[in-house]
Amino acid sequence: xxxxxxxxxxxxxxxxxxxxxxxxxxxxxxxxxxxxxxxxxxxxxxxxxxxxxxxxxxxxxxxxxxxxxxxxxxxxxxxxxxxxxxxxxxxxxxxxxxxxxxxxxxxxxxxxxxxxxxxxxxxxxxxxxxxxxxxxxxxxxxxxxxxxxxxxxxxxxxxxxxxxxxxxxxxxxxxxxxxxxxxxxxxxxxxxxxxxxxxxxxxxxxxxxxxxxxxxxxxxxxxxxxxxxxxxxxxxxxxxxxxxxxxxxxxxxxxxxx
Amino acid sequence: xxxxxxxxxxxxxxxxxxxxxxxxxxxxxxxxxxxxxxxxxxxxxxxxxxxxxxxxxxxxxxxxxxxxxxxxxxxxxxxxxxxxxxxxxxxxxxxxxxxxxxxxxxxxxxxxxxxxxxxxxxxxxxxxxxxxxxxxxxxxxxxxxxxxxxxxxxxxxxxxxxxxxxxxxxxxxxxxxxxxxxxxxxxxxxxxxxxxxxxxxxxxxxxxxxxxxxxxxxxxxxxxx
Numbered sequence: 016x017x018x019x020x021x022x023x024x025x026x027x028x029x030x031x032x033x034x035x036x037x038x039x040x041x042x043x044x045x046x047x048x049x050x051x052x053x054x055x056x057x058x059x060x061x062x063x064x065x066x067x068x069x070x071x072x073x074x075x076x077x078x079x080x081x082x083x084x085x086x087x088x089x090x091x092x093x094x095x096x097x098x099x100x101x102x103x104x105x106x107x108x109x110x111x112x113x114x115x116x117x118x119x120x121x122x123x124x125x126x127x128x129x130x131x132x133x134x135x136x137x138x139x140x141x142x143x144x145x146x147x148x149x150x151x152x153x154x155x156x157x158x159x160x161x162x163x164x165x166x167x168x169x170x171x172x173x174x175x176x177x178x179x180x181x182x183x184x185x186x187x188x189x190x191x192x193x194x195x196x197x198x199x200x201x202x203x204x205x206x207x208x209x210x211x212x213x214x215x216x217x218x219x220x221x222x223x224x225x226x227x228x229x230x231x232x233x234x235x236x237x238x239x240x241x242x243x244x245x246x247x248x249x250x251x252x253x254x255x256x257x258x259x260x261x262x263x264x265x266x267x268x269x270x271x272x273x
Numbered sequence: 274x275x276x277x278x279x280x281x282x283x284x285x286x287x288x289x290x291x292x293x294x295x296x297x298x299x300x301x302x303x304x305x306x307x308x309x310x311x312x313x314x315x316x317x318x319x320x321x322x323x324x325x326x327x328x329x330x331x332x333x334x335x336x337x338x339x340x341x342x343x344x345x346x347x348x349x350x351x352x353x354x355x356x357x358x359x360x361x362x363x364x365x366x367x368x369x370x371x372x373x374x375x376x377x378x379x380x381x382x383x384x385x386x387x388x389x390x391x392x393x394x395x396x397x398x399x400x401x402x403x404x405x406x407x408x409x410x411x412x413x414x415x416x417x418x419x420x421x422x423x424x425x426x427x428x429x430x431x432x433x434x435x436x437x438x439x440x441x442x443x444x445x446x447x448x449x450x451x452x453x454x455x456x457x458x459x460x461x462x463x464x465x466x467x468x469x470x471x472x473x474x475x476x477x478x479x480x481x482x483x484x485x486x487x488x489x490x491x492x493x494x495x496x497x498x
Binding site: 158161162164165168169172173177178181182185186188189190192193196197201203204 | 425445448
């Protein structure tokens with residue numbers, strides 16, 4: 016996604032890729048590269064995390080879940096921001112591709128959200144003694160998952176794609192405005208109810224290899240998201256443009272190959 | 274000033290009249306609120322200390338659910354008979370009459386909850402001094418629910434299974450209101466004072482009054498397009 020945000024500065028003609036017909040082959044060329052980068056980074060990150068990084072002095076081996084957990088949690092929040100960004104661009108510029116982009120991002124964001132919650136629960140049981148505590152971060156992550164599900168349910172429920180695009184964009188923006196409010200309200204609510212009995216902030220100072228492993232995994236999550244989103248954009252474009260000549264030609268060419 | 278107030282008052286008056294003529298619907302919302310609140314003691318047991326502890330949360334969750342229950346009616350009738358399209362075609366600013374409709378909706382469905390709530394709180398043996406805080410928190414909080422909910426109602430207008438979808442869309446957004454609303458009463462009871470919570474609710478009301486009608490108007494235009 017970063018790629019698309021930065022490119023317009025380099026050359027003006029790059030805007031031609033805002034047309035789904037132009038973006039479709041570009042996405043097809045770029046996606047395998049990002050998928051490859053994601054695979055390599057994941058392998059390196061997991062190797063660093065599971066074999067190279069030292070055992071944590073306090074938590075033992077169980078802390079190693081952070082190599083998946085932290086990357087997923089970061090990514091889930093970041094994807095929502097990118098989704099809101101594309102929704103905003105779509106509403107202002109009325110570009111179809113922007114809406115397609117935000118809808119292609121949502122399932123991956125929800126998936127990372129779920130992974131972060133799931134690995135968090137598995138991590139919480141041995142360290143806190145409970146799968147779930149109503150900690151501010153956990154609760155706001157859960158609400159973020161609900162926001163993703165709401166967005167996806169709304170865009171799927173509306174049959175007219177133009178209405179679905181715009182309605183989805185509005186709920187994504189409303190959600191983006193509310194995310195900080197939800198986060199801080201949950202944080203204050205939590206401090207009112209129970210003291211800081213469980214805190215994620217008390218992490219011991221990290222060894223360099225631990226940090227490197229986490230960052231590599233974070234970049235792997237980025238590359239994965241870009242690859243998967245581009246592929247999903249491609250299928251959404253084909254679905255939306257199925258009545259056009261270029262899609263017919265594209266599909267014929269595909270059939271010829273098979 | 275009067276030019277802006279004219280259409281506002283006209284839509285407000287019309288919607289209130291419609292609500293009055295269909296008061297059975299409004300009473301159903303109120304009855305739902307009362308019944309839901311009364312169910313909790315059966316579920317958690319009638320131990321007075323426990324009831325006192327859960328009272329603010331129960332009343333607030335019930336208020337939230339009954340608001341949700343009535344939300345789909347906000348635009349559905351006007352959408353079905355074409356009034357909504359006519360309103361959108363008028364030269365009057367959409368935001369203006371959207372606010373009027375939300376106001377009328379709150380007066381018809383939110384205000385009765387605020388009035389009934391202290392009576393129900395007595396069933397939970399809530400301290401008398403806290404009743405004022407409860408009423409104030411509901412009076413500040415339920416309009417926020419109506420404003421946020423109106424955006425969801427406009428987005429899901431005319432969709433199959435719109436009611437369930439509406440719940441999924443707006444309930445996560447209601448969480449801060451629930452926290453500060455129920456928290457205000459808890460804070461009063463614990464002796465730390467409810468001022469901070471009530472000020473936050475008031476700020477939330479002003480913020481949502483400024484932003485939600487814009488989103489709602491845009492959503493209505495999309496729905497009718």
